[in-house]
Structure formats: structure tokens, C-alpha cells
Amino acid sequence: MALAESPQPLLQVRDLKVHFPLRGAHKDATVKAVDGISFDVPAGRTVAIVGESGCGKSTTAYAVLGLEKPTSGQVLFDGRDITHLRGRDRQALASEMQIVFQDPSAALDPKMTIGDSVAEPLAIAGRPRQERRRRVAELLDRVGLSQTFAARLPNALSGGQRQRVVIARALALSPRLLVLDEPVSALDVSIRSQILNLLLELQRDLGLTYLFISHDLSVVRHIADDALVLYLGTIAERGPVDALFEAPRHPYTQALLSAIPLPDPARQRRRERIVLKGELPSALDPPVGCPFIGRCPISIDRCARVRPPLVPCPTGTEAACHVRAPADGGVVGL
Amino acid sequence: MNAAEPVLAMRDVAIEIGGARVVDGVSITASAGRIVALVGESGCGKSLTALSILRLLPKAARFTGGTVELGGRVLSAMSEEQLAGVRGDEVAIIFQEPIASLNPLMRAGEQVEEALRLHRGLGSAEARREAIAMMTRVGISDAERRAEQYPFELSGGMCQRIMIAAALICRPKLLIADEPTTALDVTIQAQILDLMRDLRQSAGTAILVITHDMGVVADLADDVCIMYGGRIVESGPVDAIFEEPRHPYTKLLLATIPKLDGPRKVDLKTIAGVVPAAGTWPDGCRFRNRCPLADEACATVPPLVEVGPDHDTACWHSTRVAELA
Numbered sequence: 151m152a153l154a155e156s157p158q159p160l161l162q163v164r165d166l167k168v169h170f171p172l173r174g175a176h177k178d179a180t181v182k183a184v185d186g187i188s189f190d191v192p193a194g195r196t197v198a199i200v201g202e203s204g205c206g207k208s209t210t211a212y213a214v215l216g217l218e219k220p221t222s223g224q225v226l227f228d229g230r231d232i233t234h235l236r237g238r239d240r241q242a243l244a245s246e247m248q249i250v251f252q253d254p255s256a257a258l259d260p261k262m263t264i265g266d267s268v269a270e271p272l273a274i275a276g277r278p279r280q281e282r283r284r285r286v287a288e289l290l291d292r293v294g295l296s297q298t299f300a301a302r303l304p305n306a307l308s309g310g311q312r313q314r315v316v317i318a319r320a321l322a323l324s325p326r327l328l329v330l331d332e333p334v335s336a337l338d339v340s341i342r343s344q345i346l347n348l349l350l351e352l353q354r355d356l357g358l359t360y361l362f363i364s365h366d367l368s369v370v371r372h373i374a375d376d377a378l379v380l381y382l383g384t385i386a387e388r389g390p391v392d393a394l395f396e397a398p399r400h401p402y403t404q405a406l407l408s409a410i411p412l413p414d415p416a417r418q419r420r421r422e423r424i425v426l427k428g429e430l431p432s433a434l435d436p437p438v439g440c441p442f443i444g445r446c447p448i449s450i451d452r453c454a455r456v457r458p459p460l461v462p463c464p465t466g467t468e469a470a471c472h473v474r475a476p477a478d479g480g481v482v483g484l
Numbered sequence: 485m486n487a488a489e490p491v492l493a494m495r496d497v498a499i500e501i502g503g504a505r506v507v508d509g510v511s512i513t514a515s516a517g518r519i520v521a522l523v524g525e526s527g528c529g530k531s532l533t534a535l536s537i538l539r540l541l542p543k544a545a546r547f548t549g550g551t552v553e554l555g556g557r558v559l560s561a562m563s564e565e566q567l568a569g570v571r572g573d574e575v576a577i578i579f580q581e582p583i584a585s586l587n588p589l590m591r592a593g594e595q596v597e598e599a600l601r602l603h604r605g606l607g608s609a610e611a612r613r614e615a616i617a618m619m620t621r622v623g624i625s626d627a628e629r630r631a632e633q634y635p636f637e638l639s640g641g642m643c644q645r646i647m648i649a650a651a652l653i654c655r656p657k658l659l660i661a662d663e664p665t666t667a668l669d670v671t672i673q674a675q676i677l678d679l680m681r682d683l684r685q686s687a688g689t690a691i692l693v694i695t696h697d698m699g700v701v702a703d704l705a706d707d708v709c710i711m712y713g714g715r716i717v718e719s720g721p722v723d724a725i726f727e728e729p730r731h732p733y734t735k736l737l738l739a740t741i742p743k744l745d746g747p748r749k750v751d752l753k754t755i756a757g758v759v760p761a762a763g764t765w766p767d768g769c770r771f772r773n774r775c776p777l778a779d780e781a782c783a784t785v786p787p788l789v790e791v792g793p794d795h796d797t798a799c800w801h802s803t804r805v806a807e808l809a
Binding site for chain 2: 203309342347365369412425
């Protein structure tokens, strides 16, 4: 490892692959959901994983949490290899990393009171009743809910309130890393900003580290420091959010950004939009070379044969593109 | 049809569920070649309003007042049989979940043809020819092969195209699109939005699109109706709504959205409170318990009044909305 001055990243993912062998008619085929992804998440920062359905963003997060078994590669937490931790060792990690899911209604047991739900991680960790009660009160307050919520059932709460409860529960054991899987996508527009503000506040106050999964790029730009753009299980481009949004180099990142309609009719009419042809290809039979080749407007011969590596661009991102970020350091086309 | 006459005219429509007025005095007009966006959050009544046009309301809901006209004919007074002749012919509807909305046991091509056989009495060869042509027009490559496939064999974006092709096959005067791209990825959404724009231009279809996504509204709509608590609180041309909103709800809703060129990691504007469940609104202005401008005047229901060209708002304090920066 390089002698970097910065401290060791809290989370390190090294050449992660998650392949799913198929059965039945496709017995010899493999779905390469995640196919060689590396990234770091520095402590106290937010790294976003963005991409469209089937790009492997959730599978990556689940592999980090041990909810999917990696085919190969490494996941390091605080420098320690946790890739293959199972059983009690894995459970001990619950106090280090937690997840908040997209749909808070599905993430809460409808028959459990809010107080019991928030206390459940503490109960599993064997904390005494007295401490649990005190901690639940603290957590509800922390996420902006009054104490009266503890006795209620989820169906008495709105979507935004339920997501606050899910966040409180995730914080119960004081984890350092939160995986946020589309945490505001299922919420009403007027409620999203409340939850985003809460996440920012929690990070400032508690020094939390976020791995933030989202398909909503305006949310990602607002909350994240760095982002990875995934396409078909590989990183198309990654970098600081500023550089990625202002000067994207990969044609997929450019198309993705231009496809998000801006809530501004005058600008939206003037914008040049790149509308990609075709559909996302299946991870069952990804192309040999660049995964994006079938939809790419600028591909060259080489793209069909050789998978492009991630190469640093002068604009501040790293892109996997033979044309825009040639590996031989040749002239970068503008 | 008279050019000045709107394709769709809903006047003072009211819908009740269990005694609660979940849609209360809604009026919407849509002219040929115009795209009207009906915008709001969950429970605001936007989908019920749209479903009531073709009398597709769920059992629990009752249409209790107002009229729905299509090119001057009163749909809301038609018999069920007459209305069946309008559905899928003059008025078509597409839904949010394309895969759930298609019949899983019917091939894609048959579903596109169905309305032609029903409404036009075409034979199978002719219907199939037209269906293939329409499928190609909505961007389905290799339409002849796709026509033989079942929905489960197709992607979400492809199923949405099939549903759009089926909706358009009889060249409707009015297309109702209920969250047509919400379930789709953004690159596929961009294709579908292009398709709807193209349709408006080439066929002069009036489109009523229901959405909660302000980006989609800005991209697609000519006119916008903002709904809150079963009522239209503001309506007007898309530029006026975004640049000079005159209802506090519109103004705040737009301010809560992170901008692609705004400051990062700062607190976003919020709207106090929660989105109320249907029927739990306060008396008077239904937004007043979340509104920073509310005072005793708001205990009386504010009427929709004109505040600009074709721009209406229902707020006693519309002149002060600009203060909510």
C-alpha cells in the first residue's frame, strides 16, 4: 500500500466480484452482477454509488455488509479483512455498520411498537432493559421524533416518520458506517428534504461515514463527497462529486446526467440532451470489451475487444473509456 | 371539432371516499396538442381525478359532483355502454407499472391490436399490420418479433412502450398518463418523454400527465395544475409556475428540491409537518397547518383567483408568497 499521509479509509473494497451461477436452462451461465469493483470510503465522508437498475449498486452494498457472498475480492473495514466473516464474528460487526433501506414501511415490523423496533438491536446485543429504555429515548430525540412515538405502531406514522424510526434503529449500536440504500426514494417530495437534512446533521454531529446508494443524481450531488457511476457491474467513472457533475468524461456519465430533467423549464429547453439508444444489456451475457459498447455513441474498434481500465483524467475524475481516457496516456480527446 | 374548444374540460369535479371529499371542486382543461401536468404528493387526489375521466374510480370512491366533457360531449352523463366506446378509442390511459398493467397471458402484439379489433372491427391481418407499425413508431426495434413475445420476456421500458403503443393505436384525442416514467430508469425515461413530446406534435394529442417529479413537469408540460389535499391550489403556464409561483405550497415544494447547480451539503428548505392522509385536512385552506403565511383568514376556503395570464392561485396571501425565499 502506498505511504499516503491521509489515514486509512474506513472501508476499502478491492476488486470485488459477485457472480451468480444460474440453474436450469441456463445452467452454464453466470450473472456477473458485480464484476471487479474497487473503491475506498474515508471516515466521516459520503461515497455514493449511482447507476440504473441492474448495475450492481445494491449487490455491492450487500457484499460489504455480508448479505451477499463475494465470489472474489476483498472488503476491509478499518484495515481488517471482513470479506468472509460469518456467524458470531459477522454479528459483532453490527455495532460497526448498519443499513437503512428504501421503503421504511417494509423495514418495520407492523406489530412491533416503535420503541421495541428501535430497541431490538440493543436487545440482541444483550444490553440491559434500563439502558435500552434510556437509549431509545435518546435516539428518538436524535432523529427528531417526540417520546410519544415509542408506544405507537408503524401504521400510525407517515412515511417520513417511519424513515426516521428506521434511521434511529440503525444508529442504536452507534455504528461508524451507514449504508443508505435509496433512503429518500420512497418518500414524498416535500418530506425528502427533511430526511436529507437529518442525514447531513447526523453526519456532522456523530462523524458518521455513509455509503449512499441512489439513482437520483441531484440528491447524490447534494449529499455525497465522491461518487461511483456503475454500469453493468463495473465502474464507468468515479471521482469527487464536483468534478463528476461539472466535467464528466465517460459518455455514459454524460448521458445519465443529461437525462435527468432539471426542475427549471427555461434551462431544460436550452439543454442539450443525449438520449441513449437501446436498453441496459443483461449481466447474463455482458460484452467482452467495454460493457457500454452497445449503447455508446463514440466507440472505436478497441472497445469491442478490450475492457477499458479506470484512467485518471485531467478534469479530476477517473474514467473507464478508451476514447476519453486512453490508458497509454495519449492525447485526451475533448 | 372547433379549434377553440378544449379536448378535455373537467368542471368542478368532486369525489368522495367514506364521506371525505378527497377531490373537491377540480376543474382542468386540456386543448389539442397541449400537455397538462397534474402535480402533487401521495393522497392529494391527482390519480383519482384522472381515473374519474373514464369512470375508472375504485369501488370505495364516488363521483359526487361536476362534469367531464370530451370535445363538448358530457362523458360523466354517458351510459356505461357509451363510455366503453370511448375508452381506448378517443381516450386512452397508461399507468405507472407497465408490467402489472399488461395482461401476462397475452402476447404483446395482441394487446396492441385489441383496441383496433374492438373499436374498428379490423380483421387480424390488418390489425397486426397496424400494430407493428405503431410499435415501430414508439421505438420498438424488431417489432414483428416483439409482437410474439409475452410481457415477462420484455424489459420494463419495452413494456411501457407496448402499453403506449396500445394506448395510441386508435389515435386518441386525449392520452392520460399516470406517472408514466416513475418506474423507469432515467435513460429510458428520457426516451419515453421524447416519445410523448413527439406524439403531441405529430398527432395533436392532448396529454394529461400525472406526476410528482418536478423535473418531468419542467421537461414536458405546457400547463401545470398543482394539487394539495384534493384541491387545485395553483394552475398556470409552466414558466409562470416555476419562475413566479403564487401559492406557498408550490413555492416551498420547488425550494425543497436539491438543485444541480446549488450549494452542496447545506440544509435544504423543508415544509413543516407531514403529508396529511386523505380526509385529515384542516377546515378552510387545507395547507394552512403547514403554511408559514397562514393566519385567521385561512380558516375560510380561498377561491382560485387569477394572478396573471392563465395563472390562478387559491391563497389569501398570494401577494406575499415571494417573501418565502
